[in-house]
Amino acid sequence: MQDPHDGFKDQLVELLPRLWRFGYSLTRSKDVSEDLVQATCERALTRRHQWQPGSRLDRWVFSIMHSIWKNDLRARRVRVGNGEVDPETALSDDGSHTMEVRLRTQEVAKAIETLPEEQQSALFLVYVEGHSYREAADILEIPLGTVMSRLSRARLSLADRVERPAKGVGHTFQVAPG
Amino acid sequence: MKINESDLLAYVDGRLKPDERRAVEEALRDDPEAQDLVARLTAVSAEEIKAALGREPADPLPLSLARQIKTASVAPPPARAPSYSPRMAIAASLLALLVGAAGGYLFAGQSAQGPVMAEASKSWLVQVAEYQKLYIRDTVNATHLDADQLAEMEARLSGRLGRDISPPDLESYGLTFKRGQILDVDGKAVAQLVYLPEAGKPIALCVIATDKGDLAPAEGHAEGLNFSHWRDKGFAFILIGEARPEQLRAMAEDAREQLQS
Numbered sequence: 001m002q003d004p005h006d007g008f009k010d011q012l013v014e015l016l017p018r019l020w021r022f023g024y025s026l027t028r029s030k031d032v033s034e035d036l037v038q039a040t041c042e043r044a045l046t047r048r049h050q051w052q053p054g055s056r057l058d059r060w061v062f063s064i065m066h067s068i069w070k071n072d073l074r075a076r077r078v079r080v081g082n083g084e085v086d087p088e089t090a091l092s093d094d095g096s097h098t099m100e101v102r103l104r105t106q107e108v109a110k111a112i113e114t115l116p117e118e119q120q121s122a123l124f125l126v127y128v129e130g131h132s133y134r135e136a137a138d139i140l141e142i143p144l145g146t147v148m149s150r151l152s153r154a155r156l157s158l159a160d161r162v163e164r165p166a167k168g169v170g171h172t173f174q175v176a177p178g
Numbered sequence: 179m180k181i182n183e184s185d186l187l188a189y190v191d192g193r194l195k196p197d198e199r200r201a202v203e204e205a206l207r208d209d210p211e212a213q214d215l216v217a218r219l220t221a222v223s224a225e226e227i228k229a230a231l232g233r234e235p236a237d238p239l240p241l242s243l244a245r246q247i248k249t250a251s252v253a254p255p256p257a258r259a260p261s262y263s264p265r266m267a268i269a270a271s272l273l274a275l276l277v278g279a280a281g282g283y284l285f286a287g288q289s290a291q292g293p294v295m296a297e298a299s300k301s302w303l304v305q306v307a308e309y310q311k312l313y314i315r316d317t318v319n320a321t322h323l324d325a326d327q328l329a330e331m332e333a334r335l336s337g338r339l340g341r342d343i344s345p346p347d348l349e350s351y352g353l354t355f356k357r358g359q360i361l362d363v364d365g366k367a368v369a370q371l372v373y374l375p376e377a378g379k380p381i382a383l384c385v386i387a388t389d390k391g392d393l394a395p396a397e398g399h400a401e402g403l404n405f406s407h408w409r410d411k412g413f414a415f416i417l418i419g420e421a422r423p424e425q426l427r428a429m430a431e432d433a434r435e436q437l438q439s
Contacts (some may be wrong), residue, residue, distance in 0.1 A: 013244045013309075017359075020243075026236035034240055041247050093428040103228075108222055109230035120231070126191075127224045128232035133193070152219060155187070159221035 008048050013058050018058065018129070019065060019176075025124050026069050039072070040065040059131070063139040067122065111161040112154075118155040122147050126162055180403035181205045181212050190219045219423035226407070237339070238360040238367065242308050304362045306380055306384045308363070310418050313380045318356040318372050331358045335369045340387060343411055345371045346436035351429050352376040375418060381419030381426075381432060388414040395430040397423045408439065 019040060023033040044051075044061050051060050112120060118140075124149075125136040137147045181202055189412045206212050323331060332344045338360045343367050345355040353373035361368045363386065371383040393409040405418035406426040415437070417430045 007322055009247050011251075012247050013385055017239055018245075020239040021232070021235055022239070030235075030237035033235070033237070034243070037243055038246065040245065042250070045247070045250055086420065104226065105233075108197060108226050109233075111222070112227070112230055112331045124231050126362045133188070147183065148187055152183045152187040155190075155217075155219045158227070159218040162222050 001104065006070065009045070012044060012061070015058055015061055019061065022062060022065060022124065022129070025128075026080075033115075036069055036093075039068050043068065057134055059139055062125070062129070064139065064162075066140055107162055108158065111158050114161065115157055116155050119150045119157075122150040123154050126151060183210065183215065186212060186219060190216060191224060192356070224368060234334075234359075238362045240362040240367070241309055245305060248308060280334055300385055302368065302414075303398075303405070304365070304400050305363050306361075306382070306416060307405065307437050308369065309402055309416055310315065310380075310382050311401045312339070313372070315374065317377060318374055318380050321357050323355075323357070335360060338367045339369045339385060340414075341385070343371075343385060343437070345373075346433040347382070348373055348429055348433065351425070351432075353381060356380070368404065376417070377390050377410075379420050381421060381429075383420055384418070386414050387412060387420055390414065395434060397427055399423075403425070408434055410434065 016037070019037050020033065023036045023040070024030075026035055027033045040061060043064050048063075051057065093150060112123065115123075122136060123130045125139055126133065131139065133143055133147050133151075137144045140147065185194075185202055186200075189199060194202060206216065244306070332342075335358050336342045345358060347424070355371065355374050356374050357372045359370050359372075361370050361384075369385045371385075372382070373381045375381055388409055389412070390409055392411065393414075395406045395408040397404065397406050398430065399405070400418075403418050403420060404423050405427055406417050406423070407414065407416040408428070410413070415430075415434065417426055417433060418427065421429070430436055
């Protein structure tokens, strides 16, 4: 019983680790994240005829996930989840090479936690997933200007909440090469 | 020219076109207020945000999600009988609530019809095989771990698995180690070490704690893939991929020896 859409399913499964990470960053809970990713995949499968082959599947699926989170699941978080996880323990430690970097990363992670959720999503899509401002705006279904103002609000708040690194205090004015 | 915050954001993110960038740089020269804003916008860099927000979640990806996608069908089945696991039942009822009748039967309905129930009782080995089957070269081709990252990865995997684990060297079989991650199979941690052969799809070595006794490497076939599996001192191992059984056997013997030390 070979499903003609198996290629679509395969692509969806390929996306799972990224969906998991995005879902986890939204929900901070294993169980809610699992429900969210599951609901997202289900909706993507049900509506796969709406997806334009050739366009980026990841953006479309991320947008579905964000919409489910915003419209359906977020309000139920308290009822469904086990409460929020401390950012210090929520994310495993990897890729941080020195103690200094690790502490800094932890400090930044804690500061990000205190930001409004919509700012966190914008930060995630643009700086973690590497989307353009426009792509992030499409995924979040908000105007481009709103994405940019969320990002700059977030960056400015982080500046206030995170100690500057001991080295290289202040901004060295950079004239980009080229 | 008066520069606004959005221009400055795009500027510090390096997302302006060259002429726009020059214009901002020019305007910045005589605008201490904007200079201060740039300093604050960059106080925490994009890389630092990425490092903080983009770390692997502490809870690994549940492999059951892949299984559910794979077995999902679009046509809603006639009836549902919630005789599957309570966890699935909760998820299913939640989903029915969330997604509505139109889509809510997709996963849940499958369970009622049998396929997922049968799947649920499948061994970790088959679940790993199902997931592995979806791997293509591109999945891992671009990844490369440096020595520090490798050490971090080994520490992370060992911690989750409850056993020291470092990727066996299988270079002599043309296999390059690419990536290690923890997956969740029915609530149990599986360490997955992915290798890329010179040609063909990736080959994975997966490890899980088991209470079964030792077993010498034995070959098998699942989901169109070949595997060799063995058990050693409370852990079960599987080496799985498209390679021929006798190749896998040789690699498995070698890997087993290296993992014993």
